[in-house]
Amino acid sequence: MGKKVKKESTSPCKETFEALPVVGKTPATVVLLLSSPEEDILIKACEAIHAFADKGDENKVSLxxxxxxxxxxxxxxxNNKVVRRNAFMALGIMATNGDVKCALNKIDVIPLIIEKLSLEDDTVIHEFGTLCLASLSVDFVCKVKIFDNNGLPPLIKLLSSPDPDVKKNSVEIIFNLVQDYKSRGAFHELGGIPPLLDLLNSDFPVIQILTLKTLHSITTDKDACSAFREEHGFEKLIDILNNTEFSDLHAEALQVVANCLCDSETVELIHKSSGLTRLMEFVLTSNMPEIQSSAVKCITRVAQSAESRKLLHDQNVEKVLVELFSVADVGVKTSSCQAVAAMSFHVPSKDCFRDLGAIHAVVQGLSSESYGLREAATLALSNLTHNNKDNALAVYEAGGHEILVQQLCESCSRIVANAAATLGNMARVEIIRCSILSHGAMQALLEPLKSTDTQVLINTTQCVALLACDAEARAELRRAGGLHPLVNLLRSYHKEVLNNACFAVNVCASDKATAVDMCKFGAVEILQEVNQSVNRRSNYSNLAMTALLNSNLSVKYSLAGHLASTDVISDGFYDAGKACAGQRILSLEELSKQPLNQHRPVIVVNTENTDKKKEDDKQKNESKPESPTEKSQKVMDDVALQALIKEAKESILLLHERDQYVALARLVSEAMGGAVKMEKLHEFPWVLHLSEIKFQLQSNVIPIGLIRKGIYCHRALLFKCLADCTGLTCTLVRGEYNRAWNEVLLFDGNPSKIGCSLKPCRFIIDLMHQPGNLLAANTTAAVQYQTI
Structure with missing residues (x-):
């Protein structure tokens, strides 16, 4: 066996893969390439997407x-700078589309963009990063995210970028952010005002306009406005205004100027640097109406404080404003009227405007088709005529009062309110007041009295009070139907409306017929409720109630149970008995129309001579049925009372004062059944007697002269009536259980004698048991007479 030989490992191939050119023919392919690990592919893919998206919104939505x-x-x-740059370019372009912007709101991309704006020094990234934020910053949620992620510092830094697109985008984002008060304060604290002011020198109008709009928002903050002033921002604005080449910037610049003139301290500082003088010059030299109008609005803004108005007066602003009335443009005239209205709070300016002819020019504005001009003109006249008789006469001489009466029927509530205020001011001059009334002012005031606008009601009620200071004017108001809506205003829970309505009622109530009508409409009951309220009652409501009762003694006696010696009973007085609080007291006409009932009779006083009326009645057709009014008048005829008055005058005329009262008391007693002993009083048939008269007349209303068997309440009323007719003075006081008495003031003895009292004493006159007996007030005898 041979040995095993170890195989040598195969070395890896050192040949690299030949670069493959990537061609993306569809957007889908390119989007897929955005996930590639290859940097070159990412660079080209982002570049391709940027180019594709830049062609239109459809491509952006497709991507x-x-x-x-x-x-x-x-x-x-x-990590690759070129990838980042191209990705920013593609993202910035896509973000300009609304659908893409909505999608971006759901992706937490804002912190990433802000981070790169802070760290990167690449102008391209700055441009497209700010472009993306500019689109997103329109949305409130995105504005909050930008602020919370500390986006303001890098944006303020980028205001000084050398690239105009970066500047434009940055100031646009800042403009969107400073709509919120937190961003306004932070921008100022971060030192954003100096670089922002530098942008006013930009060569690009779009940057200048965005800068002015941003300054307009920022200078609404008091601290930011102070910083703006310290950086000489106002002077830079005036330089723009005085440069005709920047006329396209004037409107925006004036809005910032208006913010700078928001308080008297700032105005004072601007004045010291000749800022106000330059502003006046600009107003007169500008030939563009919309710019002139905006400039005058700045003057109006200045004139909101007394100190500033004085400064403007020293600058002869009145002359400038009067010259502007010659401009045909309605907007300029409207702004001028508004400025006149503001300056008229300065008393010397009121006279200055009159001397310069401004009042005639303002009156002409009353006839304009423009609601805005008419409103401004009426406001100017209201302020000009306030506490100024000469100006009121100037308006009168220019025919302004006639037009103002017509404008009480306008649909615009501000015009109506101002017109009513002006007419009220002018009505303080008698000749003008009469002329105002002659042009139908009372009829014209009817609808404003029904208005739901608080200021209209305040001014209208005051106008009514100032016009209704004579009987004819009050009668005209009554005929016009103005009393009912006036009384209804007593229900108002608005303090000033209620007080003015009470004041008007107080004035109108000096006329008896008017007071009676107002009582018919429930004025007394409403005022009772008002005077019981801790929050609503006032001196005005008390005066109104007093005036109503003093002119309608019947109601006064029913409610208060007391008539003073100065309360003189006249024709038409009636005693309907004691009224409960809040209960409406029916008029005599209403009581006369009621069917016969079991209640106590209503006792009426009528001293009118009816001879002429009887002759007129004979000439009427006897077959004609008797109307309720004629029946009521027939019941009111009281020949017996007239005879008693004549007898009283003849019998007491030559007597001494004390004897006059005694004689009158005896005459009253004889006329009403004579003396009745205390212990026999229950036998005196006065109840049956009155029932017989009611049945005979078929009426619950009985003339006092027909009563032949009367007790305390009837005799005291007759005594008061006869005393008032003969020139004697006494009170009439209602007690309980049909008791009533008269109180007089007399010297106890002869005042010419030494030792006699010089101070008059009060006495109760006995008309029932010992007629003519004078009972010293508060004595046992007097108290016995007054009570059961």
Missing amino acids: LGLGALEPLCQLITH
Whole structure:
């Protein structure tokens, strides 16, 4: 056997595989190549995808469907720089498509892009990485991801990139980010304002406009605005405004200027650097209406504080604004009116505008077809005429009040509110007030009183109060049907609306007929509820209630049970008995129409001479049926009361004061059944007597003169009526259980004698048991008379 010989191992072939040129004829093939381990293939595949995607959105969507997105997102972190660059190019181009962008939102690619922007110095990667983020940053969730992944620092750094595309993309991303307040603050703290301001010098308008838009957002932050000012940003903006070659940037620049003028401290600093002067010059030299309008809006922004208004006044801003009224453009006139309205809070400016003829120009704006101009003009006039009689007269002389009355019927609530405010201001001048009323103002105010807009209601109710200061104006409001909606406003839970409505009711209630109508609409009951509320009651509501009751003594007596000596009973007064809180007190007309019932009668006072009326009645057709109103009037006729008044005047005229009261008391007692002893009071047939009168009249309402058997409440009412008619003074007080009495003030003895009291004393007049007896108030006898 021979020995085994060990086989020598075969050495591997040292020949390399000959390079195979790869040709991808379809997108699907190229997408497959994105998974290749070969760097050269990856480079060419990414390059091919970039070229294919750059041809249009259809190609981008096709690549998305073939699954190109995820491998590309992985390749942007490849070790090979060329692979990374080409992958960024392909990804950046594809991300500009909406469908691709939505798909990218689901892939956590943002941290990878931000990381490469921070580390790479390749301009191409910067360009396409920022292009990708620019597309994604429109979405809120992506903006949050960019911010949370510390994306602002590299983006701020890239603002200084030598490549304009990188600058454009970076500022676009920053613009999207700073729409959120957190990013605005962070951008300023990271020192982003200086490199951003440098972009204003760019040769590319798109970069300049994006920069101005970004500055507009950033300068809404107070601290950022201060940093912007410290970097002389305002001066750079004014330089742009004064450069006619940059007219396409003026609109955006003015929006940033407006933010810079947000507080008086900033305005003061800008003023010291002649910034306001340069702004005024720009307003006058610009010949583009939309730019002029924007510039005037900046002035309006400045005029929001008293200090700034003074600075503008010192710069003769009134003259600038008045000159702008000659511009035909509606937008410029609208902005000018808004600026006039703002400056009119400065008292010297009000007079300056009048002297420069601005009021006539603003009045002309009232007739414009533009709602915006009409609204601005009415606001300007409202502010100009506030506490300024001369301006009110200037508006009147320009015929503005007539147009303002017409504008109370506008559909735009702001115009109506401003018109009502202006008319209210002007109504403080008597001659103007009369002219306003002559143009149908009360009728025009009817619809605004029904408005649901709070400011319209505030201004309208105030206007009503200022116009309704004479009887004719109140009668016109009553005829127009304005009382019902006015009373309804007393239900408002808005403090200022309620107070103004109460003020208007207070003014209108000085007229008796108006007060009665408002009571019919429930004003008293509503005000009772208001005055019981801790949160709603006020001095206005108390005054309104007092005014209503003082002009409607019947309601006052029913509610309060007391008439003062200054409350003079007149025709139409009626006693319907004590009313409960919240209970609506029916009018005399309503009570007269009720069918006969078992309740206590309503006692009415009517001193009117009916002779003429009777003659007129004879001339009527006797066959004509009697209307309810005629029946009610017939019941109200009270010849007996007229005779008593005449007798009272004749019998007490020459007597001394004390004797007058005694004689009047005896006259009342005789007219109502004579003296009745206390112990015989229960035998006095007053109830049966009143029932007989009610049955005879077929009415629950009884004229007081027909009562021949009356007790305390009837006699006290008659005494008050006769006293008021003869010039004597006394109160009327309701007690419990049909008790009522009169209280008078008399000197206890002869005040001319030494030792007699010079202070009058209060007495209760006995009309029931010892007629004419004067019972000192609070004595046992007086208390016995007042109570059971």
